[in-house]
Amino acid sequence: MCLHNETRAISHLDRTFFARSPRRVARELLGKVLVRTGDDGKPRMTARIVEVEAYLGEQDPASHAYPGPTSRNAVMFGPAGFAYVYFIYGNHYCLNVSCEQEGRAGAVLFRALEPLTGIEEMAQARGITISHPRDLIKLTSGPGRLGEAFRVTRSRDNGCDLTSPASGLWIGTDGFRAPTIRVTPRIGITKAAEKRLRYFIAGNPFVSGRKTL
């Protein structure tokens, strides 16, 4: 199996990690860990990043930054390493991290995670019960699902500093190196649909969409 769920100490990523092109950040984000902390500041949920998509900013017709700066996409034009959260289809919150230098838009969308700790909390947030290992897929496989599992909302989390462990939501590394990475076109978009900007860990069962590698 290709599970990567050993639990080790997690150290945060610094801003220079994110202040690069979305393609580069997306690829290197695979294998890193998303952390949700409780009111006491301690990690409540952790999950490994196994699928992401890059959005290139004003030059990318599929990016929310394509029309230029608006109140909705403001975070994408700000400094790197901050959460851009958008609400879609009247139902779902999706989480991104801003990339590039301040003034230049760019983001990476989190599409799937592999749960590590706090699985009970995630199940509660999703409103489901885990009666079989196969049910774990439903926690965090897909951008809307992982947003709900981590209780991400625009009012709470948009603009949150994902490089700071003092934030309620942050990104770290436990030293894990992603093995084989695959690249395909992005999912669910109609504009610039052919660009290969989706990155995922080959063979990981939590990757959303197609079962074929």
Added chain:
DNA sequence: ATATCGATTATCT
């Protein structure tokens, strides 16, 4: 197994 469809709202034409 794949296909189609309804939900529900911020954002833009």
Added chain:
DNA sequence: GATAATCGATATG
């Protein structure tokens, strides 16, 4: 008024 970086339920092979 239409659309959207989705999901879950239902229908059909």
